[in-house]
Amino acid sequence: MNNEAFDLLMWARGPAFDIAIIIFLGGIVLRVVEILVLGRKKDMAPPKGNPVGQGIRTVFSRTSPPEGLVKFAPITYIGGYIFHIGFFIAFFFFAPHIALFEDAFGISWPGWGRAIIEGATALALLALIALFYTRISDPIRRSLTTFDDYIVLILSALPLITGYVAVNKLFGDPTFMMALHVLSVNALLIAFPFTKLMHAVTFVMARYYNGTIQGRKGAES
Amino acid sequence: MTATLERGLNALREQIDAPVASFFSSCVSCGLCAEACLFYRATEDPKYIPIRKVELMRRIWSREFTLLGRIAGMFGLVKNVTDQDLSDWETLVYDSCTMCGRCTLVCPVGNDITMMIRKMREGMSAAGHAPVELIGAAQRHTDGNSPMGDLSKAIQAQVKNAINETGIEIEFDKPGVDYMAILSAQEIAEFPDVLAAMARIFKKAGLTWTIASDAFEATNVGIQLGSRDVARKLVQRVVDAAERLGVKGVISPECGHAYQALRWEGPNLIGRAYNFEVIHIVELLDKLRAEGRLKTKGKNSQRVTFHDPCQINRRGGINKEPRRLLNMFSEDFVETDDAGTFNWCCGGGGGVGANERAEPLRHQAFKMKKVQLDKVEPDVVVTMCAYCHHTLDNVFEEFDMEQEIVGLTELVAEYLDDDDAGSGEKA
Numbered sequence: 007m008n009n010e011a012f013d014l015l016m017w018a019r020g021p022a023f024d025i026a027i028i029i030f031l032g033g034i035v036l037r038v039v040e041i042l043v044l045g046r047k048k049d050m051a052p053p054k055g056n057p058v059g060q061g062i063r064t065v066f067s068r069t070s071p072p073e074g075l076v077k078f079a080p081i082t083y084i085g086g087y088i089f090h091i092g093f094f095i096a097f098f099f100f101a102p103h104i105a106l107f108e109d110a111f112g113i114s115w116p117g118w119g120r121a122i123i124e125g126a127t128a129l130a131l132l133a134l135i136a137l138f139y140t141r142i143s144d145p146i147r148r149s150l151t152t153f154d155d156y157i158v159l160i161l162s163a164l165p166l167i168t169g170y171v172a173v174n175k176l177f178g179d180p181t182f183m184m185a186l187h188v189l190s191v192n193a194l195l196i197a198f199p200f201t202k203l204m205h206a207v208t209f210v211m212a213r214y215y216n217g218t219i220q221g222r223k224g225a226e227s
Numbered sequence: 228m229t230a231t232l233e234r235g236l237n238a239l240r241e242q243i244d245a246p247v248a249s250f251f252s253s254c255v256s257c258g259l260c261a262e263a264c265l266f267y268r269a270t271e272d273p274k275y276i277p278i279r280k281v282e283l284m285r286r287i288w289s290r291e292f293t294l295l296g297r298i299a300g301m302f303g304l305v306k307n308v309t310d311q312d313l314s315d316w317e318t319l320v321y322d323s324c325t326m327c328g329r330c331t332l333v334c335p336v337g338n339d340i341t342m343m344i345r346k347m348r349e350g351m352s353a354a355g356h357a358p359v360e361l362i363g364a365a366q367r368h369t370d371g372n373s374p375m376g377d378l379s380k381a382i383q384a385q386v387k388n389a390i391n392e393t394g395i396e397i398e399f400d401k402p403g404v405d406y407m408a409i410l411s412a413q414e415i416a417e418f419p420d421v422l423a424a425m426a427r428i429f430k431k432a433g434l435t436w437t438i439a440s441d442a443f444e445a446t447n448v449g450i451q452l453g454s455r456d457v458a459r460k461l462v463q464r465v466v467d468a469a470e471r472l473g474v475k476g477v478i479s480p481e482c483g484h485a486y487q488a489l490r491w492e493g494p495n496l497i498g499r500a501y502n503f504e505v506i507h508i509v510e511l512l513d514k515l516r517a518e519g520r521l522k523t524k525g526k527n528s529q530r531v532t533f534h535d536p537c538q539i540n541r542r543g544g545i546n547k548e549p550r551r552l553l554n555m556f557s558e559d560f561v562e563t564d565d566a567g568t569f570n571w572c573c574g575g576g577g578g579v580g581a582n583e584r585a586e587p588l589r590h591q592a593f594k595m596k597k598v599q600l601d602k603v604e605p606d607v608v609v610t611m612c613a614y615c616h617h618t619l620d621n622v623f624e625e626f627d628m629e630q631e632i633v634g635l636t637e638l639v640a641e642y643l644d645d646d647d648a649g650s651g652e653k654a
Contacts, residue, residue, distance in 0.1 A: 040293055041248040050494035052504075054544055064337060072333045072569070078262040086257070086335070149273035150256035158255075200295050202255050205336055211249035213337030219246070220331075223491055224544030226568045227332065 011182035018188035026192035033199025034207055041211065053222045060221025061214040067227075068213045082147070085136040089162075092130025096123055096166065127170050134163045158202050164190035232310045235354020236287065239308075242346035243288050250343065251285045253336035254278055260330035260340055265572050266323040269592040277330035280319045281343040283308050284350070310354065317356045320347050322585035325576035326451075327537040329569065341542070348453020358582045361452040369460055373412040373444045374581075381415050382443050389422035395430050397422070397438065400472065404435035406511075407474040407503075409445035409465060409489075411482035413613035414634075421481065421613075424640030428512065431645045432520040436478070442468035445480050447488035451578030455496060462493040469503050476504040478511055481634050483538030483576055483612040490543070507539065508636055509611045513548035516555065523556045524644035530559045532605040533635075534596075534619065535570035536612030549611055549635055556642040563599035571595040575618030593622045600630070611635045 049057075076083045097103060101117030108114040117123075138159050141151045168190050170176070172183035197203060220227035260277040261267040267275040289296040290305045299305050330340040351357055364374035371377050386397050406429075414421050429436050442464045449458025469477045479486045490505040506514075515521035533553060539545045546567050553560050565571060574592040579585050600608065608630050610616055619632045 036294060037252065041245050041252060044243060044245045044248050044292065046244040046246055047495065050498070050500050051491045052494075052500060068335060068337050071335075072263075074565070075259070075262055075333055079257075079259055082257050082259060144258070145271075145273050146258035146261045146267075146276060147256070150258050150276060150279065152256065155256055205253040205255050208249050208252040209336040211245075212253040212334075215246040215249060216331065216334070216337035216339045219339055219342065220542075220544075223542065225540070225542060226544075226546070227337075 011179050011185055015181055015185035015188065018185045018192060022192050023188065026195040030195035030198050033196075034204070037199050037204055038207065038211075041208065046215075049222060051222065054224035055221045057218040057222040060227060061217035064217025064220075064227045065210055065213045068216070079140075079144075079146075081136050081140045081144075085133040085140070089130050089133035089137065092126040092133060093162065093166070095126035096130065096169070099123060100169075124170065124174075127166050131163060131166050131170075134159055134166075154202050157197065161190075161194045161197050161201075161203070165194060232313070232354055235313055235350045235352075235356070236308060238353035239284055239287050239347070239350030240291065242349050243284070243292055246339065247284070247343060247346065248288060248292060250336075250338040250340075251288050254285075254338060255336065257335060259333055259335060260338075263329035263333040265325070265327065265329070265574065265592045265595045266588065269594045270588070274319065275323050277324070277340045277344075278338070280316070280324055281340065281347050283312055283316055284343060284347050313351060313354050313356045316347075317351060317358075318584075320344060320351055321358050321361070322579060322582055322588055325537065325572045325574060325579050326542075327572035327576060328541045329537075329572075332541065332568065345450065345453065348451075349455060350453070352453045357452050358578070358584070360581045360583060361448055361578050364448040364581060365452050365454060365457045368444070368446070368448055369457055372441070373415070374446055374448050375412045375416060378412060378415050378444065379440070382410070382438070382440075385415055385419040385422055386438065388419065389426055392423045393426045393430075395426040397426055397436075399438050399440045401435075401437035402472045402474075404437045404472070404474055406434065406436040406476045406478050406506075407469050407472055408436050408438055408478045408480070409443060409485070410438075410480050411446050411485055411613045412444055413446075413482065413617050414480060415444070417617060418613055418634060418637075420637050421634055424634075424637045425478075425508070427640050427643055427645060428515070428521060428636070431522075431643060432515045434515070434520075437472065437474070439465075439468035439472060445482055445485035445489065447485060448578070450484055450488050450492055451581075458488060458492065459496040462489060462496050465489060466493070466497060466501055469501070474503055476506050477501075479505055479507045481508055481611045481613050481616075481636060483536040483543070483614060486543050486545075487538045507543070507545055507611075509539070509548050509552065510545055512636065512639055513551055516552060521639070522644040523639065523642040524646070525556060525642055526558045527556050527607075527638075527642065528558050529606040530561060530604065531557045531607045531609055532561050532563055532600070532603050533566065534563075534573065534608050534610040534615055535567060536610060536615045537570070537572050537576055539611055540570065541568050545611075549609075552635060552639055553609060555639075561603045561605060563603050565599065571599060573615045573618040574622065575614055580614060580618050589618075590622060590625055593626070597622075597626060597628075600628070605630055607631045607633055609633050609635050609638055 099118040100123045104114050104117050140147045168187035172187045217227045264277050290300045324344050326341050328341040368374040447461045479489050486507050494500050574589040616632050
């Protein structure tokens with residue numbers, strides 16, 4: 007019986023993962039090219055500020071919230087930060103994940119302690135639940151939410167849940183749970199370019215464009 | 228000229244460029260733009276969430292500009308945008324957005340929603356779904372010389388009044404001077420004192436200027452209506468006059484969208500840079516101040532606050548200049564909450580003020596600004612946009628607010644030190 011779970015795990019992290027990565031990378035390239043080929047007309051108004059400099063600055067500066075706005079949407083803001091940071095920590099600083107990067111790219115960095123990784127995972131999951139809650143309870147979020155938004159929430163939650171369960175051997179066969187974990191990551195990778203997950207790449211472009219438009223005018227962004 | 232759905236859709240397609248595609252790709256429907264929007268905040272009605280106002284453009288982008296959308300479209304899984312959709316969106320795009328730009332500043336992924344509204348209006352107007360008042364104003368302005376009708380006699384009369392009042396000559400169509408001034412129709416009709424103010428300040432600063440008799444009006448309903456053709460025609464008129472007169476620069480008046488139209492959109496509308504600079508009147512005054520050519524005397528002891536016009540500050544980058552000028556003579560200058568870049572809109576910009584059916588909503592939206600003004604209890608509200616001035620006049624009356632509203636140029640002229648023999652008397 008363990009053999010089937012093992013075979014599934016091997017398939018998930020072997021051929022299935024390879025296909026997922028190809029779709030992930032190919033899809034991202036397609037989506038980015040799809041955006042860039044539309045181009046934009048050269049702006050002929052003489053600049054007052056520094057469009058490019060401000061564009062680059064805005065990519066980073068837009069990460070912090072505008073003054074006084076957090077209190078109007080606390081769950082969205084705080085939940086958003088906790089989820090992104092938690093997911094990032096669990097993804098990049100869990101020693102077995104780093105080992106995968108080392109296998110693939112030959113680069114590695116020190117992993118963080120179990121307590122931090124598990125804390126980050128749990129917080130990220132709680133944040134997702136809170137974000138899900140605002141999507142159904144808050145009139146603004148509810149009116150904007152589409153099927154895509156729910157898919158994205160679920161796809162982001164699954165690797166966190168399955169990873170947590172597999173590593174802590176909470177229930178089920180650990181090998182099978184690990185196979186589910188890898189499969190959920192594959193699903194996330196495959197969906198990435200074709201859902202709102204894509205914002206994780208295009209936000210850089212959007213913020214840059216916003217910064218250049220405002221920066222040309224010497225206006226803040 | 229037939230306005231059809233197809234024309235509207237084509238106009239929308241034309242507006243979709245890389246920034247728009249990156250914005251739609253990045254939106255995670257977090258709804259934070261709602262918290263920045265005066266119409267949402269004043270009504271708490273989710274239909275006014277900024278990003279929803281550009282939903283039809285998103286649908287066209289998704290359906291026609293993404294691979295997945297095209298595939299889904301082939302299987303009939305995506306709804307096409309219909310004439311009814313455009314009709315349903317008209318009030319969202321024109322009545323409940325002043326293109327104030329607050330949403331653009333708060334979007335966590337950096338979407339310039341305001342710019343997309345501007346683009347969306349190109350499609351709406353081409354499809355015949357724009358407010359009649361804006362269409363009428365565009366017609367009057369392209370046929371004649373102002374959105375309010377023929378103001379050629381009015382400008383002549385107001386200039387004559389200013390000459391009589393100040394004893395300073397103001398010549399029409401004088402070539403080779405430093406600047407050509409243009410005015411907003413609102414100033415000519417409602418706040419003509421700005422002419423005398425400019426005459427006195429410029430004379431003292433030793434700056435020469437003129438007004439073109441065929442291009443004295445600065446407003447550009449084309450960018451509010453969303454018609455590049457109208458906008459281009461109106462910009463071209465000013466450019467032709469300025470280049471014919473060979474001036475160094477054109478002074479954009481105290482008018483928000485006029486600055487936006489001539490300074491930032493204009494060169495792109497006519498397809499080239501100008502042979503002259505465009506400077507906002509308040510930028511010019513601040514420059515004269517910095518050069519020591521503008522000095523004031525006396526102090527204003529009234530409690531003064533400043534209302535930032537969205538198109539001049541948030542969307543135009545003129546923020547510190549008016550404050551430096553006000554601080555020259557104000558003893559009690561107080562800022563409202565969110566003053567500067569995050570100032571709340573007066574509610575009348577972007578063509579909303581001209582749109583009669585939008586009036587109740589506009590009054591409701593003024594609530595955001597009113598709370599701030601009530602908090603600082605000023606005697607005088609100073610601004611640098613004649614249309615903000617006009618809008619505030621109306622809502623102050625509506626809400627029984629007693630404060631006086633003054634244009635910054637006029638106020639500066641009131642404290643102008645023109646006694647000492649100063650810097651050149653060329654004019």
